[in-house]
Amino acid sequence: MFKKIHILLLVPLLFLQGCIKDEPLEMEADIVAVHDVEDSFLMNPVLTNNKVVVYVKPGERDLTNYQLKFDLTKGATISPSSESIQDYNNDVIFTVTSEDGRFSKKYTVTVIETNQSSVPNEFLFQDFRVEESGIGTSYYQFFDVVYGQNFDNWGSGNYGFGFSFLGQEVNPEQHPTGVIKNSITEKTNLLLETKKTGPWGVMFGAKAPMAAGNLFLGSFNLKDVMKPLTATEFGRPFNRMPVSLEGSFNYKAGDELVERDASGTVLIPAIGVDSCDIYAVFYNRKELVARQVDVKNPVDYLDGYTIHNDESIVAVARLNDGSSTAGEGFIDFKVPFVFRKEVNENDLYAMDYNIAIVITSSKYGDQFKGAIGSKLIVDRIKINTK
Amino acid sequence: MRLNYYIMVAIFLCISTAGEAQQRHNVDGAFFDRVSYKVAIGSKIGGSAPLPIPKEIRKVKGYSPHYPFFIGAKATHAIDSKWGVSLGLTFEGKGMNTKADVKNYKTSFNANEDPTANAKGYFTGRITTKVQNLYLSIPIQATYQVGERWSLQAGPYIAFALQKRFFGEATDGYLRNIEPTGEKLNITFAEYDFRESVRTIDVGMSLGTNYDFGQRYFALAQFDYGFNNIMKTGFESISFGLHNIFLNVGVGIKI
CATH class of the missing domain: 2.60.120.890 (BT2081, beta-jelly-roll domain)
Structure with a gap:
């Protein structure tokens, strides 16, 4: 008897599940991780909602010609592009745009080479x-x-x-x-x-x-x-x-x-x-x-x-x-x-x-x-x- | 205790209506000659649900009804051999427990101590919702006799909430402040209570059928749909409307 009731309860659940719409496009636009093309990070990058600070080991890389690779929220795009060559002697501003195109966010990326x-x-x-x-x-x-x-x-x-x-x-x-x-x-x-x-x-x-x-x-x-x-x-x-x-x-x-x-x-x-x-x-x-x-x-x-x-x-x-x-x-x-x-x-x-x-x-x-x-x-x- | 009181009142109303029915049934020739009375009791399944299900709800992880009962009485005035009109009084529960995974669910929270501190944003995570409302409903329906045993009923109802409860938890997720690109605030466990925001009056439409078996007994199935959002206007914590949607199944007796 109880089993039957449980099955009855499952019916609306399945019905509801069937009504669920397709996954909407992502609205978030985060840099979720930063990688070095080669491994010259001194410590884990500091990542906040609008900033990335990367510490690199001294003398290993030329910061005027440096590439960083960014992992983003699913479907998001970044401009300038990930792995693009930038002069990181100064802060570089990146703009991340969400998959649905409605939201975007600017990140200031700072690379610090510390000897x-x-x-x-x-x-x-x-x-x-x-x-x-x-x-x-x-x-x-x-x-x-x-x-x-x-x-x-x-x-x-x-x-x-x-x-x-x-x-x-x-x-x-x-x-x-x-x-x-x-x-x-x-x-x-x-x-x-x-x-x-x-x-x-x-x-x-x-x-x-x-x-x-x-x-x-x-x-x-x-x-x-x-x-x-x-x-x-x-x-x-x-x-x-x-x-x-x-x-x-x-x-x-x-x-x-x-x-x-x-x-x-x-x-x-x-x-x-x-x-x-x-x-x-x-x-x-x-x-x-x-x-x-x-x-x-x-x-x-x-x-x-x-x-x-x-x-x-x-x-x-x-x-x-x-x-x-x-x-x-x-x-x-x-x-x-x-x-x-x-x-x-x-x-x-x-x-x-x-x-x-x-x-x-x-x-x-x-x-x-x-x-x-x-x-x-x-x-x-x-x-x-x- | 309050609940018991309401049930008592409802039962009393049913019995007194029924009693009255029997007295008046015998009056000759007048209006009441063409009035018949019924009482019914049963269970229901449904919930306070958004329709259609918004895209923010990604997965329904669990559902169970709460207070799945109704008890009611109805007086039907026959216009001719097929058509009639009925007026009823029903005491019923409309509630549910749900657990759902949501994504970018636009919401706002008020800090209890300070209503001016209003946080708005997008929540992604799990939301459990417990709705435990009790209503006294007055349905006004047109009835139509389809065949010897089958009849159809349709019409509006107005319901008054006697008990209003709407609460739950937001867990295992995060809130993005203001916009989906806003500061990310992780939330492992947060309780909410929106009972103050539940409307007292619910207006809707019913569509149902009765099947007679035996001289006096019948089975019924009825679908109720609430037109208005069960939450008050200006309530922003849930960005979509919630409607009382229930399927009632029961048995009744003609008096």
Whole structure:
């Protein structure tokens, strides 16, 4: 009897299935992957919705006569064509058009040939621009200038914070990672502030009712709103032996420490006082990739889940005391890199190692614990190398 | 509890109509001499579906009806030996559970806490939908006696929703912000609840047939099609109209 009922239920299902129209033409127009015609990429290309950044090994290719191969959304076309010879000493703009022809998107493709690391030793946070997110928000994006070339070395959670206010305009000053003018030196300083997120911070299964101000060497790529810790892709190639980490900062913890509750969507009072955190992690990127033998697309970065405990970590330098500082002035700190492993010097010179610097206004911001209004102002950070 | 209450009301209405029917049947010569009464009960299959199925729906992965029942009473006034007109009252469920894979499904979401934060875009992934609506329907139908046993009925109905539920999940997919070329936001699990946007009134058309067996009993089959979108005007989260489309099968008794 029940079997018969099931068969009866199948009839409309088959009927519905029969009514399904032919697959419509694709509307998306993405560059989904970038390949080198020969294998001279230093690390996986950084791919966002409108940008491609490719790092190539030094001296192997002539960038004035260079070809890149692009994988696109099914049926999409690209102009100029994939594998066309371009002068990649300057940025090249490509336009991708969807299969149905209705939608198109411009990509800026940057090729960086580094015989030196794109990461300098000292950071003064004077180089930043206002970035349009593509979701109605704009925020400060920090970069470094090395030998006259701009490098987007720094990532922050600003994009994710803006996403939590989806549908609203959010200006750069409203984001957790920004700048502040120093009234004494007339210079700008890095300003990180722990803030409450917008309504979407706790929608779509996201459980991020707050966001610590943060800045790190690496990229922010919001892959899954339910796993925000995978969005922070920490690290950039580095070819010098780090010895110590130093810098100057001012920190004022917010009044009331809060954390997210068991539901993950509501902030409740917590016991304790907020503190900031500044640390650097030096890790073996080659070893990290080599370990993922069974993985189709191995990652070549550490993320929020692995930054403190991955096997590829070689050395760590971390601020001892991140509690509030006295007065309005900066205090200096200097901490050594504590090595867990030997460094292979040949691999180091070949840039097989990455360095990540992470700066945050709430030490446990990754666990969504901190004080709303905690402010960390950083004047400078320096990696001392051998 | 509410549901039980509605069922009680419906049964009471059926019984009282039937009771009244028997009293009036015996009145001589007047209008009611030519009125006959029926009650019927049965099951149904169908759903709140877009018609035709839009191209955004790529695959229907699952379907089951919800509240697949109706119970109703009908009074028919015979105009001549073939034609008649009937007025009825039906308590019925119109619901379904579906699971479908969609591609570039244009939608918008409102954040609960802040109705001004309205996200729009194109969702690709899986959508499960649960519709659990209960209606009190009033059909007005023309009836036509085809043969000794067969009769046909056709006419409009107006239905009032007593319970409105429309909810589900969007899973295993992503939302492209504003346009298909917009920022890609992965969504592994998101719940939605559109009960506030379900219309209270549903107007449609029925087409059915009765087959008499025995003196008083009959079997019936009736197709109902709702003209209006079951969602309110201005509801943008689903870019196509959803119509109540059901096939009812049941048995009844003439009183």
